[in-house]
Structure formats: C-alpha cells, structure tokens
Amino acid sequence: MRLKLERRDAASRWATVAAPLIALGLAILTSLILFAALGKPAGQALYSLLLEPFDGWYNISELLLKMGPLMLIAQGLAIGFRTNVFNIGAEGQLIIGAICASALPIYFPTATSVWMLPAMIGLGAAGGAVWAGLAAGLRTRFNANEILVTLMLTLIATQVLNYLLLGPWKDPHGFNFPQSVMFPDVALLPILLPGTRVNISLLAALIASGLAYVIMRHRFSGYQLLVGGLAPRAARYAGFSESRAVWMSLILGGLAAGFAGACEVAGPLGQLQRSVSTGYGYSAIIVAYLGGLNPLGIMVSAFLMAALFIGGDNAMVSADLPVAAVFVFQGLLLVYYLGSLTFIRHRITFNGMGRA
Amino acid sequence: MTILAFILAGTLAAATPMLLAALGELIVERSGVLNLGIEGMMALGAAIGFVVTYHTHNPYLGFAAAALGGIILSLVFAILALALTANQVAAGLAIGVLGQGVSSLLGKPLESQTLNAPDKLPIPGLADLPLIGPVFDQDVVVYLTLILAVVLWAVLNHSKLGLIIRAVGESPGAARAIGFPVVRIRLGAIAFGGALAGMAGAYASTIYTPLWADGMIAGRGWIAVALVVFGTWQAGRIVFGALLFGALSLGGLIGQAAGVALPSQVLASVPYVVTIFMLAVISSNRRRMRLNTVASLGQSFSG
Known part of the structure; x- marks a missing residue:
C-alpha cells in the first residue's frame, strides 16, 4: 500500500486561511524547542516575539511603521510570483530606491521647495524600477535567469551603498559614521498619526494593496498574468506574450521596492544609512507567499511579519536573542507554509483504493 | 613567492x-x-564546521558535522519538494532563509574568533618547481575537490548510476515506467548536494578564511548555482568556471598588488557583475541551452 497525493478540484476557502495559521503554530512550536536548546529563556522569547508587539500604543505604532514597506513590496513581488517571474532582489531595488531618493537632499541640503519630497519619491521609485528592469531586459533579450540576476544586483546594490556612505556621501560632521547628512524638513514625509513615527507612506501601501486587489480581481491584465505563468503555451496561443509578463512583473516589483526605499530615508531614518537595508526585501518574499499571493492575504501577512520584526527587536533585549532568531522564525514559517499548502491542494489517498 | x-x-x-x-x-x-x-546550506555548514572545529580542535570532525548539517537541511527541502510536491523555487528560498538564520544563531557566540588553518600538503616534486610550485602546495580539500570533479564526470557520463540519474532528470515518467525509483534517486541526489554544500561552507570558514564573521558566505552559494548554468551542466566546464571566479574573488588582492586605486567596493562587486555578464552570454545561446539543460528541471513529479 502506498500513500498518494491527489489534487483536489477546488481548495475550500477556510483551508486557504488555515495554511498560514497551521504554519504559524508549527513555527512557534519549533522555535520554542530551538530557543530552549540554545539555553535561552524560551517562554520569555516567545512572549517578546509574538505578544509584546501588541502591548501598548507605541509598539503598535512601530508595527504599523514596518508594515507599510513590507506590504508594498510584497504586493509588487506577488504580481511576478503569480506568473512564475521570481524577483528575489527587492532588497537591492529598495537600496537603489533609497540612494536615488537621497541624492536630492544630499546635493541640495538647504532646499526649501515643496517639490523636494515628490521628486525624491519619484526618483526612488524610478531607480528601483530601473534596477529591476535590468533583470527584465537580460531575461527577455539574453534569456538570463532573473532569479540569479536580481540576487546578484542586490549584492552589487549593497556595495554601491557602502561605497557612497564610506566615501562621497559620508556626513563630514558625522564623527566618521557611515551615514549621510540629515535631510532638511522639506525632504521628510508628513506624520500620519501624531505622536508616532508612522508617516503617510502607510496610506500609499494601503492604496497600492487596494489597487492590486482591483487589478487582480477585475482587470484583464490580472488574468493575463495568471495565464502567462501557469500555462505559457496556452497564453501564447491566446496572444499574450511572456516577455510582457516579465517586464510588467519586474518593473512593478521594482517600482514598489524603490518607492519603499525612498519612504524609508524620507521617513523614519531622515538620512541615508546602512540600516536602510534591514531585510525588508527578503522578508517581503515570505510575506507574499504567506498571504497566498493574494492582495488581501498579503495585507494580513504583512501585519504579522511586521509584528515579528518588532518582536525580534524586543527579544534581543529581553531574552538575549540575536536578531537572526527572526530570520530563523521566518524560514520556519515559509517551510511549514509550503508544506501545509500541499495538504490543502491535495487529498491523501491510498494506492489502489480509488477516490475517497 | x-x-x-x-x-x-x-x-x-x-x-x-x-x-x-x-x-x-x-x-x-x-x-x-x-x-x-545552496547559500543557506553553505552558511549552515560554515557555522557548524567552525563551531565544531573551534571546540574540538579536530577539522575532520568539523567537516563531518558540516556535511551532516547540510544533509539535514537538504532533507527539509526534499520533504517539501519531493514528498509534498511544493514549488521548488519557493522551497529552496525557504531553506535558504532558514539556513542563514540558524547559521547566524550558531555562530553568534564565536563572532570574530579565529582558527588555525590546517597544514598544507605539498605534492613531492611538483611543489618544488620554480614559478608554479606553490600551485601544488595546497590543503588536502583542494586536491580532493578536483579529484571529486573527475569522479563525478566519470560517474555521470560513463556509469550506470550516471545514466539512471540522467534518465530521471530527462524524463522522470519514462524512468519510472522502466522501474527506476525516481523519488528515491532524487532524494539521494538532494542529500549528496546538501553534504557537499555543507562541506563547502566548512571549507570557507575553517580553512580558506578561518575566522567567523556573520554572513561570510557572501553570495558564494548563489555563484555556485550560477556556475552550474555557466557550465551547461557539465562537470569539466564547471571546474573552469569555478577557477575563473576564484581568480576574480582574489581581485582585491591582485588589484592592491598591481597598485590599482579602485575602491574596495568596486573590486568586491566584480564577481557579481561577471556572474550577470556570463549568465547573459551563455544563456543567450538558446539552442545550446536547450540541448544541455535538464528537461524536467524544477518540475514536481508525483508517482
């Protein structure tokens, strides 16, 4: 007798929600064991990771601050993932976006124009799109695998950032820290919730999510992207082109990541620093998958991942956990999610016993 | 020298x-x-190899433990990709994140610690040659890796096992029909890949640069993935590709020696830029790629 997986005709709706929840439960259990094995206070660590982010207005506001870029980038990436275009270099696109946006306030530190901020955001988004567009061009023109190219472009972007911050863009009065000058007020995003660091870029992320939902749900291009990824030959017969899907996925993903990068330097950072790259681009890949590559699901999973980021910072202090614990937890989440997805899309049957 | x-x-x-x-x-x-x-399995192997060698002073034990770590992580991938037929790209990224996270966690207490690099093993006669002598004065892993490349070439192209592996990759349905256990062969291949990636990480952290620094693999696992494409799935060409990238990653040192006044970040970027360039050059020959690529690469198989 053999176990066999049989594809279900349609996954039930509750099951789509169940997969990330099952994954969350299993990831919590595994990390509990792992932290205990490392001799860390496991209970304290989990409290810090999972509950403390919701404890008090300050924590919640910081959570909202981190949710914005995660949500925005994941929405962009999901467009590509749905069509099997794997942009895994959002981190690099975010860095380039932050660099392009920073150029204006760094070269015009005394500017007072109200156009400063829109120009920065525009430049940042364009920079991210160009960085991703390189991968699209190499894929469509030279057949180069976009997974490897976007990843390599991220490694290069990190070096560009290091070069600028250690060299030409280093603040001469910054005590030799690798960071730029502080931006003038006109280069900073207005605060959305008074008394917190949450700025209006959160609205942009929410609007982008709404747009992504509408596009996927009602517009033809959503269908077109879906077909292009799932059945390329069928898509070609129907007159859709693979290269258009590649370009669209990567450009939209790059725009979103570049926009997010610009909002980081114009928002909570207020200058260009190395810490602009804290892994949002990589985490957004997991956010996109946990959200089932669905715009609404991504809003929920971005909230969850933001909580995890805040929790990780807390656990570093309260449970002496290195920041890597967050990445371990993220990895576990994705592993368990992909595993439980199978049980939703398939039923298990025993060979020779026919359909249950 | x-x-x-x-x-x-x-x-x-x-x-x-x-x-x-x-x-x-x-x-x-x-x-x-x-x-x-690969990047995650190498990172994990690097951390395990370093920690074990640091505490036991036995580099062989460090390598064995790193191989085991690579195998375990690769089996997590195998469960997802083979048993649960998950998307292989996503499953690979998942264990990559997990491996890099666990690597930082394990290495954290030993940040910036160093090890003594093991003694080199000069090949008698050859190592005394003028000019190129030092090429034959390497650690044992270098020799074994080159020998392994030859062995794998022979196995893949001139043995029954190689034929079965290739058959499973080219047409899993047909291979299964004539009685080959497709899933078990793929499982073995994944575990083998995990062991080598783990040891590759251990070599990087305990012999090549015997110092623990978080994130020390620095994209070399991804370059390894790219090397398989550059080598169009042929062992011999992969050796050439690896040597090219070995030379490139010395770029910083060579640049300094030659008195080049480029910022270190430019030199550090060279291997990444060349990876992109080579990928474009080699992949653009679509006919050759189709001829050499593995037909069922990345597709789930349930049977």
Whole structure:
C-alpha cells in the first residue's frame, strides 16, 4: 500500500486561511524547542516575539511603521510570483530606491521647495524600477535567469551603498559614521498619526494593496498574468506574450521596492544609512507567499511579519536573542507554509483504493 | 613567492568552496531538481564546521558535522519538494532563509574568533618547481575537490548510476515506467548536494578564511548555482568556471598588488557583475541551452 497525493478540484476557502495559521503554530512550536536548546529563556522569547508587539500604543505604532514597506513590496513581488517571474532582489531595488531618493537632499541640503519630497519619491521609485528592469531586459533579450540576476544586483546594490556612505556621501560632521547628512524638513514625509513615527507612506501601501486587489480581481491584465505563468503555451496561443509578463512583473516589483526605499530615508531614518537595508526585501518574499499571493492575504501577512520584526527587536533585549532568531522564525514559517499548502491542494489517498 | 605563483595558488583555494557546492548542485539538477537553498546550506555548514572545529580542535570532525548539517537541511527541502510536491523555487528560498538564520544563531557566540588553518600538503616534486610550485602546495580539500570533479564526470557520463540519474532528470515518467525509483534517486541526489554544500561552507570558514564573521558566505552559494548554468551542466566546464571566479574573488588582492586605486567596493562587486555578464552570454545561446539543460528541471513529479 502506498500513500498518494491527489489534487483536489477546488481548495475550500477556510483551508486557504488555515495554511498560514497551521504554519504559524508549527513555527512557534519549533522555535520554542530551538530557543530552549540554545539555553535561552524560551517562554520569555516567545512572549517578546509574538505578544509584546501588541502591548501598548507605541509598539503598535512601530508595527504599523514596518508594515507599510513590507506590504508594498510584497504586493509588487506577488504580481511576478503569480506568473512564475521570481524577483528575489527587492532588497537591492529598495537600496537603489533609497540612494536615488537621497541624492536630492544630499546635493541640495538647504532646499526649501515643496517639490523636494515628490521628486525624491519619484526618483526612488524610478531607480528601483530601473534596477529591476535590468533583470527584465537580460531575461527577455539574453534569456538570463532573473532569479540569479536580481540576487546578484542586490549584492552589487549593497556595495554601491557602502561605497557612497564610506566615501562621497559620508556626513563630514558625522564623527566618521557611515551615514549621510540629515535631510532638511522639506525632504521628510508628513506624520500620519501624531505622536508616532508612522508617516503617510502607510496610506500609499494601503492604496497600492487596494489597487492590486482591483487589478487582480477585475482587470484583464490580472488574468493575463495568471495565464502567462501557469500555462505559457496556452497564453501564447491566446496572444499574450511572456516577455510582457516579465517586464510588467519586474518593473512593478521594482517600482514598489524603490518607492519603499525612498519612504524609508524620507521617513523614519531622515538620512541615508546602512540600516536602510534591514531585510525588508527578503522578508517581503515570505510575506507574499504567506498571504497566498493574494492582495488581501498579503495585507494580513504583512501585519504579522511586521509584528515579528518588532518582536525580534524586543527579544534581543529581553531574552538575549540575536536578531537572526527572526530570520530563523521566518524560514520556519515559509517551510511549514509550503508544506501545509500541499495538504490543502491535495487529498491523501491510498494506492489502489480509488477516490475517497 | 612571486605574484604570479601567489595568484595561481590562491585561485585554486578561492575556487574550492564554490566548486564543491556547484558539483553537488550539478548532481541535484541532473536528477531534475532545482535546489536554490545552496547559500543557506553553505552558511549552515560554515557555522557548524567552525563551531565544531573551534571546540574540538579536530577539522575532520568539523567537516563531518558540516556535511551532516547540510544533509539535514537538504532533507527539509526534499520533504517539501519531493514528498509534498511544493514549488521548488519557493522551497529552496525557504531553506535558504532558514539556513542563514540558524547559521547566524550558531555562530553568534564565536563572532570574530579565529582558527588555525590546517597544514598544507605539498605534492613531492611538483611543489618544488620554480614559478608554479606553490600551485601544488595546497590543503588536502583542494586536491580532493578536483579529484571529486573527475569522479563525478566519470560517474555521470560513463556509469550506470550516471545514466539512471540522467534518465530521471530527462524524463522522470519514462524512468519510472522502466522501474527506476525516481523519488528515491532524487532524494539521494538532494542529500549528496546538501553534504557537499555543507562541506563547502566548512571549507570557507575553517580553512580558506578561518575566522567567523556573520554572513561570510557572501553570495558564494548563489555563484555556485550560477556556475552550474555557466557550465551547461557539465562537470569539466564547471571546474573552469569555478577557477575563473576564484581568480576574480582574489581581485582585491591582485588589484592592491598591481597598485590599482579602485575602491574596495568596486573590486568586491566584480564577481557579481561577471556572474550577470556570463549568465547573459551563455544563456543567450538558446539552442545550446536547450540541448544541455535538464528537461524536467524544477518540475514536481508525483508517482
């Protein structure tokens, strides 16, 4: 007798929600064991990771601050993932976006124009799109695998950032820290919730999510992207082109990541620093998958991942956990999610016993 | 030692971690599976190898433990990709994140600690040659990796096992029909790839640069994945590719020696830029790619 997986005709709706929840439960259990094995206070660590982010207005506001870029980038990436275009270099696109946006306030530190901020955001988004567009061009023109190219472009972007911050863009009065000058007020995003660091870029992320939902749900291009990824030959017969899907996925993903990068330097950072790259681009890949590559699901999973980021910072202090614990937890989440997805899309049957 | 000899000898050592990991991935991909978690498996192997060698002073134990760590992580991938037929790209990214996270966690207490690099093993006669002598004065892993490349070439192209692996990769349905256990062969290939990636990481952290720094693999696992494409799934060409990247990653040292006044970040970026360039050049020959690529690469198979 053999176990066999049989594809279900349609996954039930509750099951789509169940997969990330099952994954969350299993990831919590595994990390509990792992932290205990490392001799860390496991209970304290989990409290810090999972509950403390919701404890008090300050924590919640910081959570909202981190949710914005995660949500925005994941929405962009999901467009590509749905069509099997794997942009895994959002981190690099975010860095380039932050660099392009920073150029204006760094070269015009005394500017007072109200156009400063829109120009920065525009430049940042364009920079991210160009960085991703390189991968699209190499894929469509030279057949180069976009997974490897976007990843390599991220490694290069990190070096560009290091070069600028250690060299030409280093603040001469910054005590030799690798960071730029502080931006003038006109280069900073207005605060959305008074008394917190949450700025209006959160609205942009929410609007982008709404747009992504509408596009996927009602517009033809959503269908077109879906077909292009799932059945390329069928898509070609129907007159859709693979290269258009590649370009669209990567450009939209790059725009979103570049926009997010610009909002980081114009928002909570207020200058260009190395810490602009804290892994949002990589985490957004997991956010996109946990959200089932669905715009609404991504809003929920971005909230969850933001909580995890805040929790990780807390656990570093309260449970002496290195920041890597967050990445371990993220990895576990994705592993368990992909595993439980199978049980939703398939039923298990025993060979020779026919359909249950 | 002359600069030329230094570059030649250094190239081999620098190429070794990438080559070792790429040879593992070659077998995995030839069986039809795409495991993108190499970077994570190398990071995990690097941390385990360093921690074990640091505490036991036994580099062999460090390598064995790193191989075991790579195997365990690759089996997590195998469960997702083979048993649960998950998307292989996503599954590879998942274990990549997990491996890098666990690596930082394990290495944290030993940040910036160093190890004594093991003694080199000069080949009698050859190591005394003028000019190129240092090329034959390497650690044992360098020799073994080159021997492994030859063995894997022979196995893949001239043995029954190689034929079965290739058959499974080219047409899993047909291979299954004539009685080959497709899933078990792929499982074996994945575990083999995991072991080599783990040891590649251990070589990087305990022999090549015997110092623990978080994130020390720095993209070399991804370059290994790219090397398999550059080598168009042929062991011999992968060796050449690895040597090229070994030389490139010495770029900083060579640049300094030659008195080039470029910022270190430019030199550090060279291997990444060349990876993109080579990918474009080699992939653009679509006919040759179609001829050499593994037909079922990355596709789930349930049977």
